[in-house]
Amino acid sequence: MLEAVRIILTAYTASFRVPPFVGHQLTLPVPPLSTIYGLLSAAAGRWIVPQELDWLAYRFEYESKATDLEAILTVERPKPHESPRFVTRNVLQREFLLSPRLYLYLPPEWEAVFLRPRYTLLLGRTQDVAGVESIQRVLLKPVSEGEVSGVLLPWELISQNNVTAWLHSLPVAFTDEPQRQPLRKHIFGVVDCHQPSRLQRADGWLIRDTEKGTIAPIYRKEWVLHGAEEPVSQIR
Numbered sequence: 001m002l003e004a005v006r007i008i009l010t011a012y013t014a015s016f017r018v019p020p021f022v023g024h025q026l027t028l029p030v031p032p033l034s035t036i037y038g039l040l041s042a043a044a045g046r047w048i049v050p051q052e053l054d055w056l057a058y059r060f061e062y063e064s065k066a067t068d069l070e071a072i073l074t075v076e077r078p079k080p081h082e083s084p085r086f087v088t089r090n091v092l093q094r095e096f097l098l099s100p101r102l103y104l105y106l107p108p109e110w111e112a113v114f115l116r117p118r119y120t121l122l123l124g125r126t127q128d129v130a131g132v133e134s135i136q137r138v139l140l141k142p143v144s145e146g147e148v149s150g151v152l153l154p155w156e157l158i159s160q161n162n163v164t165a166w167l168h169s170l171p172v173a174f175t176d177e178p179q180r181q182p183l184r185k186h187i188f189g190v191v192d193c194h195q196p197s198r199l200q201r202a203d204g205w206l207i208r209d210t211e212k213g214t215i216a217p218i219y220r221k222e223w224v225l226h227g228a229e230e231p232v233s234q235i236r
Contacts, residue, residue, distance in 0.1 A: 045118025150193030165189025
């Protein structure tokens with residue numbers, strides 16, 4: 001068993017832009033790992049890098065999707081001492097998620113951080129403001145198979161289990177430099193919460209919430225930093 005704190009975050013909306021799309025901004029139905037590290041940084045009030053976290057796990061739910069029209073205003077400042085001036089206005093279609101809920105599992109010491117978050121917690125853009133619904137100590141049990149939904153699965157698990165998923169190359173985390181750079185990218189299969197899939201060969205990758213019974217992949221520090229075709233270790 002693994003001791004953890006389960007933090008449930010809720011919001012009115014959420015949006016996680018699909019990287020390749022520009023004109024029509026689609027949303028991923030599950031936040032990337034890099035978004036989770038950004039959320040941890042906001043709660044802690046400083047940049048959190050993967051080296052600081054031994055492991056994390058999460059799953060994401062939402063009620064439905066919708067599309068809105070968003071105006072993008074472009075401004076420029078010809079010279080540093082001059083005021084910005086309007087240049088163009090573009091209207092784009094933007095997809096977003098309604099009534100999202102994030103189940104975040106972290107080592108127990110992170111409980112104090114989310115009891116008093118330092119900065120605003122967001123599930124995507126600045127308008128996607130989230131709040132902490134509950135914080136609870138739980139036990140996580142290692143499992144090698146089960147039904148998953150609302151999760152990101154590394155391509156290794158997708159190929160081993162023939163899972164139907166939306167494949168994307170996504171950043172795992174970003175550096176803490178002023179000009180952020182992806183620490184590493186990986187191909188993930190996005191499993192929507194409304195389209196669950198079953199894994200049968202996932203030794204060392206899955207944990208089950210012993211209270212709620214839901215299953216999610218666990219991301220360890222070593223995998224986040226370096227990646228591996230097989231899980232680097234298993235929960236004992």
